[in-house]
Amino acid sequence: xxxxxxxxxxxxxxxxxxxxxxxxxxxxxxxxxxxxxxxxxxxxxxxxxxxxxxxxxxxxxxxxxxxxxxxxxxxxxxxxxxxxxxxxxxxxxxxxxxxxxxxxxxxxxxxxxxxxxxxxxxxxxxxxxxxxxxxxxxxxxxxxxxxxxxxxxxxxxxxxxxxxxxxxxxxxxxxxxxxxxxxxxxxxxxxxxxxxxxxxxxxxxxxxxxxxxxxxxxxxxxxxxxxxxxxxxxxxxxxxxxxxxxxxxxxxxxxxxxxxxxxxxxxxxxxxxxxxxxxxxxxxxxxxxxxxxxxxxxxxxxxxxxxxxxxxxxxxxxxxxxxxxxxxxxxxxxxxxxxxxxxxxxxxxxxxxxxxxxx
Numbered sequence: 475x476x477x478x479x480x481x482x483x484x485x486x487x488x489x490x491x492x493x494x495x496x497x498x499x500x501x502x503x504x505x506x507x508x509x510x511x512x513x514x515x516x517x518x519x520x521x522x523x524x525x526x527x528x529x530x531x532x533x534x535x536x537x538x539x540x541x542x543x544x545x546x547x548x549x550x551x552x553x554x555x556x557x558x559x560x561x562x563x564x565x566x567x568x569x570x571x572x573x574x575x576x577x578x579x580x581x582x583x584x585x586x587x588x589x590x591x592x593x594x595x596x597x598x599x600x601x602x603x604x605x606x607x608x609x610x611x612x613x614x615x616x617x618x619x620x621x622x623x624x625x626x627x628x629x630x631x632x633x634x635x636x637x638x639x640x641x642x643x644x645x646x647x648x649x650x651x652x653x654x655x656x657x658x659x660x661x662x663x664x665x666x667x668x669x670x671x672x673x674x675x676x677x678x679x680x681x682x683x684x685x686x687x688x689x690x691x692x693x694x695x696x697x698x699x700x701x702x703x704x705x706x707x708x709x710x711x712x713x714x715x716x717x718x719x720x721x722x723x724x725x726x727x728x729x730x731x732x733x734x735x736x737x738x739x740x741x742x743x744x745x746x747x748x749x750x751x752x753x754x755x756x757x758x759x760x761x762x763x764x765x766x767x768x769x770x771x772x773x774x775x776x777x778x779x780x781x782x783x784x785x786x787x788x789x790x791x792x793x794x795x796x797x798x799x800x801x802x803x804x805x806x807x808x809x810x811x812x813x814x815x816x817x818x819x820x821x822x823x824x825x826x827x828x829x830x831x832x833x
Contacts, residue, residue, distance in 0.1 A: 493537065495565040496552075496580040502544035504580055507565065508554055511536020517555040518542075520580075521813045525552070547584030547591075548815045549651060551577040571646035573678065579651060589822045590653040595663035596622035597656075600649050605704045609695040610679055615645050616701065618709065619655045619672035621662060631710045633717035633829045634671045635743075636697065637821075638726025641750075645676045651814060657822050667825040670719075673705050677726050689725075694733045698740070716773065719743030719828050723817045724785070725750050728757075731777075731792070735761035738771040743828050745776040747820045748785050748812055754792045765799045774827055775803035778820045780810030 495507040506518055508530070516538040518528040522545050530538040551570050554561045562569060563578040570577040587593050603616040621632065637654060639647045648654040654672055661667035678685070679693035706713050720741045722730035727749025734744035735758040751757055761768045775796070779789035786807065793805040806823075810816035 493565045495563055496578075498580065498582055502547065502582050503541055504543050504545060504582065505539060505541040506530070506552070506554075506563070507537055507539045508556070508561075508563065509535075509537050510556055513538070513556050515555075515557055518552060519555060519560075520552040521550040521815065522546070522548075523811075525550070527555070530554075543582075545582045546815070547582050547588050548818070549579055549581050549590070549653070551579060551651075551814065553577055570651045571644045572642050573644060574642070589660050590657050590818045591660075592656055593660055593663070595659055597659050598622050598624065600655050603704075603708075605700060607696050607700045609699045610692060614696065614700075615676055616704070617645050617649060617674040618705065619649070619658065619674075620709070621669040621671070622659065623669070624671075624710075628710075631712045632669055632671045633719070634673060634705065634709075634711050635719040635721065635825070635828060636673045636675070636701075636730070636741075638675065638677050638720075638722025638729050640677075640722075640724030640726055640748075643677070645674050648672075648674045652818055652821070654821060657818065658825060661822065661825050668829045670825075670829065671705070671709055671711060673701065675701055677722070677729060690729055690732050693729050694736075697733060698737065702740070715740055715771070716742045717829065719745070719774075721745035721747065721776075721821075721824060722749070723747040723820075724812065727751065732757050735768075735775075738768065742771060742773040744772065744774070745824055746778075746789075747817050747824075748779050748783050749777065749789060749792070750785060751788055751792060754795045761801065762795065762799050765801050769800075769802050772802065773830075775801070776806075776824060776827065777803060778806040778808060778823070780812065780816050781807050782809075782811040783816075784812060 493507050493509050497505040516530040518540050530540040532538045560576055566578045568579040569575045570579050598619055598621045601618045604613050607614045679696050680689045718741045720730045720734040727746035728751040731746040731749050731751050734741045777789050779786045796803045
């Protein structure tokens with residue numbers, strides 16, 4: 475779409491009264507609307523199952539609309555394709571945090587509320603930081619969740635989960651869109667998980683032409699040389715390997731498995747959701763070299779991926795390598811694709827496994 479057409483779409487949104495979009499109804503159907511009278515085609519692309527390239531219908535006032543569902547209660551990303559150009563929903567101020575925002579968010583609530591939703595339970599705090607990364611030579615953002623009661627008991631110390639996002643997202647995505655803090659709050663209130671600190675970093679350590687080749691290496695340096703010391707200097711952590719866990723999704727899953735399995739002197743709990751990890755015999759060679767030592771150090775190695783995810787073969791290939799080397803691990807192939815509803819579920823499954831007494 476030409477720039478003047480995009481400007482016209484946005485300008486017309488404010489004419490003829492406000493457009494309500496998305497409209498979530500009590501039966502969990504959702505109506506999406508976009509005023510674009512000059513557009514020849516508008517498609518809706520949603521994160522729910524079967525939500526790709528859905529044709530919208532235009533009325534005689536130039537208002538395009540489509541009703542979908544009922545949808546399972548969750549948060550979903552969506553966007554419009556207007557004559558081939560991707561557009562967020564101008565009527566919806568809620569955007570998924572990304573390096574280049576291109577996704578709007580619709581929240582379909584559950585009754586009763588689902589694990590990722592706000593509930594009337596004690597809540598922790600998400601704290602925002604900037605730190606000076608010596609490894610990367612620049613300032614970097616950081617989010618840290620502390621559990622309920624953290625500020626009331628100055629003697630208490632907590633284990634830490636380092637939690638990573640996927641490609642294109644930011645350090646804000648796991649809380650603003652993933653609702654990791656609410657998942658942790660609700661599990662803790664249910665007695666299903668232990669109180670812990672969550673640390674969420676910016677996974678894009680290298681941008682530009684060198685990103686693919688060097689990002690994992692430089693991310694690992696930043697994490698170990700700057701983030702981990704910053705967290706342990708500023709928060710009441712249990713600074714031992716049995717009290718540190720590491721997990722991520724997609725790009726972040728490749729980071730968590732690579733850093734975690736190569737640094738078992740620092741992390742005892744390692745996981746990957748839809749992990750983008752290739753050539754494991756090279757990538758995690760140090761863990762494979764001495765299976766007995768690896769098994770003695772690992773409390774948990776947890777790998778999960780959706781059966782319709784393009785990275786499911788990566789997960790299976792990693793599991794096959796680990797099995798050949800007799801390294802204990804858990805592989806979960808579930809329903810779902812490469813999407814946030816799947817990853818929220820995995821976090822809800824992973825957190826209760828961490829820092830269990832006697833493991």
